[in-house]
Amino acid sequence: MKSTVWNCALGVGLLVGTSALAVPSAKAENLTLCWAAWDxxxxxxxxxxxxxxxSxxxxxxxxxxxxxxxxRMLNELNSGGQLCDLMIGDSQWIGGAAESGHYVKLNDFFEQEGISMDDFIPATVTGYAEWPKGTPNYWALPAxxxxxxxxxxxxxFERPQLQAEFREKYGRDLxxxxxxxxxxxxxxxxxxxEIDGTRVYGAAIYTERGSEGITMGVxxxxxxxxxxxxxxxxPYELEGFVNSPGAVEGLxxxxxxxxxxxxxGSSDWYMSENIDxxxxxxxxxxxxxxxxWPGVEADPNVGGGKSGYFANPPGPGGHYAQLGGQGISVVAYSSKQDAALEYIKWFAQPEIQAKWWEMGGYSALRAVVEDPGFASSQxxxxxxxxxxAIVKDFWAEPAYADLLLAMQARVHNYVVAGNGTAQEALDGLVEDWTEIFEDEGKY
Amino acid sequence: MSISPIERAAATTPPGVARRVKGLSDRALAWIFVAPTILLLLAINIFPLIWTIRLSFTDYRVNRPNREAEFIGLRNYERILTDGDIWISMQATAHFLFWTIFFQVVIGFALAYLINKKFRGNDLWTTIIVLPMMLSPAVVGNFWTFLYQPQIGLFNYVVGFLTGADPSSFSMIGEVALAPWAIVIVDTWMWTPFVMLICLAGLRSIPDSIYEAAECDRASKWRQFWTITIPLVLPFLMLAVLFRGIENFKMFDLVVQLTGGGPGATTELTSINLKREAFEKWRTGYASAYAVILFVTVFGLASIYVKALNKVKER
Incomplete structure (x- = not known):
């Protein structure tokens, strides 16, 4: 019953939404949207x-x-390329893209079209749209x-034999x-x-070294x-925070x-290796x-109720999880900015966002995620x-790539290669980051 | 009196053309022909090199078009030469270079020596042996990550079968002690045929008459090998070492596919490190200084080596 009401609302919403955009614009354009290749x-x-x-x-x-x-995409932006009219760029790019003028500032557009950032999950607005952080300067729409x-x-987990064995060993339920x-x-x-004649292992965690994997995990x-x-x-005082005793223990x-x-052999694993x-x-x-998660649910081997999901568990120092996700921006070098803005206007509509969620896209619109039917919809x-509700994000400074690669190298060197101690790794990271911020003129 | 080919060509040049180029000296004509190549070379080789040297003295970053680049003197060079990570990367490169060249020369020469003997199916075996070098390095790198997979990889299985060790107990590309050897093995597998072909050319260039004369002098096979084969093949071997040395100093694709430079920085060769600085961290000035240092190193070493090669050839 719930789903019928949900579908009816969606249908009506879509009808209203699309009719609002049904008046074709003066010139039909071919827009190119750039993003990562994934589900x-x-x-x-x-x-x-x-x-x-x-449209x-x-x-x-x-x-x-x-x-x-x-x-690929930062090369495109840095060279002022016109390949992309719309970019769904990673959250950490926002500082560099804003300061280098790669993205169009969207404040006036949002105001003109009645798009309010208050309508989106606050963490996604901070993470994907704002630069400088905590200021009402918007360069993207949370996508x-x-x-x-x-x-x-x-x-x-539900197998009685494993349940019993686990209870005996750890004194609590599996x-x-x-x-x-x-x-x-x-x-x-x-x-x-051994499970069903196959040797299995505990956990697939992020260990990839080349891009951002191990940092997004650790x-x-x-x-x-x-x-x-x-x-x-x-701000930018690192000593005692990046390498605090708690951080060392965590590493x-x-x-x-x-x-x-x-x-x-899981020494260089990221998203796809973990999925596999x-x-x-x-x-x-x-x-x-x-x-x-939508792909896991649909998988014949592990989907259809065989898998469960849980948020990153708390530790002794708090309860957080690493933010992912992206915002959608208009590329400043595009010659089709009007049409690109039209796309963002269309995408921001509640009914489109609701459909986005239905199709496997994680909407950041509060109207969607705060709907009473949302929690039980999947x-x-x-x-x-x-x-x-518990997200934290990596640096989004213009120098984010330097900061990220320094952390990748330090953490991988300790966790996977086993060189040095956790204290040395984080002390080294403080040195690297301090040097980067010095170059950036932060001190 | 014989007529030289140049004079013959001049005599057959139509009078119209001759008139048109009248007044131009041979030197001027030569310049006209060579100029386009020189201009192209200046534009695509020399100018970027000079520009790179210029950038190496600045803090320029290509991803910050709005920021003015400042002249910082030798600071980039000082930073690079005192950076421990760069030295680790240099060591990894030296390890890779030394062992790949060593194995490729030894195995390549041995294979060439065997293939040089006349036997049935000789051509077929030559073709089979050279197959690896015909593959794309990216494909080879990807393919070997599967062979090195601890649970399903053929390499681990064979090692396990031969030694009795559990195949999943070691990871060739995930362990600090093994990863440098993992990349050496793959490069050796791929490029030994190249060294073999060069050695084969050397072996086939030795006239049979020299061996026949040695036979007449009752020289043993061992003595023939050391006093005829090795000295005459040596210039070819040295050429192979030069080619492989230059190629492996630039090695990038194969290692990126195999290990990505890890674990830690164990297999992060200088070319990978340089790419990270230039196109991931976007430290253009710093990366330019790094590139200049590498260029001077390779150029210097190659020059010394070529001199040595010429001396061997003169002997």
Whole structure:
């Protein structure tokens, strides 16, 4: 019944929404939208057909696989290229793109079209749209909410024999972990175990070195052990925050998790490797961005109720999760900015956002996620909401790439290569970041 | 009196053309013909080199078009030469260079020596051996990541089968001790045939009469090998070392596909490190200084080596 009402509302909304855009603009353009090559992008291609029909414009898409996405697209922006009219760029690009003039500032447009940032999840506005952070200067419309969470083999967890064994060993039920320590226990419990004649492992976690993988993984633990990017009272003061005792403990925890409980050979794994390991039944737990959840649900091996989802568990220093996701921006070098803005106006409509969610895209519009039917609309919807409530993001400074690569190198060197100590890794990171901020004139 | 080819060509040049170029000296004519090549070379080689040297003294960043680049003197050079990570990267490159060249020369020469013997199916074996070097390095890198996979990889399985070790107990590209050897193995697999072909050319260039004369002098096979084969093939071997040295100093694609430079920075060769600085961190000035240092190093080493090669050839 609930879903019938939901569908009717959606249909009416779509009708009203598309009729508002039914008046074709003066000149039909071919717009190119640039994004990463992943499942949500395919959903957006489908969704955009409505826009083509309503506006008379045609859409082309340029999707680049994640490991090369930043390289390719930042090259495009830095060279003032006209390939992309619309860019769904990563959240951390916002500072550089705004300061270098790659994106069109959208404040006037939002005001003119009645698009309010108050209508979007606050964390996504801060993360994807604002620069400088915390100021009402908008360079993007939150397009795809995403956050790191966990997927687990619910069907394995429910097996009475495993339940009994786990209870005997750890004195509690084999269930969704209430803390990071419990998560490690579960991963340890499954590591090397034979299930249905196959050897399985504890957890697939992010360890990739080349782009952003291990940073997007380790920060989920660091935040919850007390890591801060800088002194909240004094920006860019790093000493004692990046390398605080809690942060050191958190990094040690991540290494322990990597050493004890991951599949052999998982030394350079990111989103797709984790998905593959999980779907092929190699691991009991998987760390990954929420975007994968619709695909997990639809998978014949692990979907249809065999998997469960939970938000990143709390640690001794707090309860946070790494923000993912992106905003959609108009590229300043595009000669079709009017048509591109038209697309953003269309995309911001509540009925389009509702359809976006239905098709597997994570809408950041509050009207969608705060709808009473949202939490039960998908098995992972509640976890998405819980996770989005605890997000933190990496630096979004113009020098974000330097900051990110320094962290990638330091953390990978300790966690995967096993060189030095956690304290040395984070002290080194403070040195690297200090040098970068000095170059940026922050001191 | 014999007529030289140049005089013959001049005599057959139609009078119209001769008149048109009348007044131009041979030197001027030569310049006219060479000028387009020189201009092209200046535009695509020399100018970028000079521009790179200029940028190396600035803090220019290509991703900050709105920021004025400042002249910072030798600061980039000082930073690079005192940066521990750069030295780690240099060491990784040296390890990779030394061992790949060593194995490729030893195995390549041995294969060439065997293939040089007349036997049935000789051509077929030559073709089979050279197959790896015909593949794309990116494909080879990707393909070997599967072979090195601890759970399903053929390489681990074979090692496990031969040694009795659990195949999933080690990860060639995930362990600090093994990853540098993992890239050496793959490069050796791919490029040994190239060294083999050069050695084969050297071996086939040795006239049989020299060996026949040695036979007449009752020289043993071992003595023939050391006093005839090796000295006459040496210039070819040195050429192979030069080619492979220059190629492997620039090695990028194969290693990026295999290890991405990891674990840690164990296999981050200088070319990978330089690419990160230039096109991921966008430190254009710094990366330019880095490129100049590498250029001077390779150029210097190659010049010394070429001199040595010429001396060997003269002997």
């Amino acid at each position: 949500p992008a395919n959903a957006l291609v489908e969704l955009s057909k409505d826009f083509e029909e309503a 008379g414009h045609t859409m082309s898409f340029e999707f680049v696989p994640w490991p090369n996405f930043a390289d 795809f909410g995403d956050v790191v969470g966990w997927t687990y083999r619910k069907d394995w 269930d969704v972990p209430a803390s990071l320590a419990e998560l490690k226990d579960i991963a340890e419990f499954f590591q090397g175990r 920060t989920n633990i660091l935040y919850n052990y007390g890591f801060d990017y800088d002194n909240p009272e004094k 040690e925890f991540y290494k322990q998790l990597y050493d004890c409980c991951t599949p052999p 390991a999980y779907k092929s039944g190699q691991v009991a737990l998987q760390m990954n961005f929420a975007f994968i 098995p992972y919807a509640q976890t998405f909401l819980d996770s989005m």
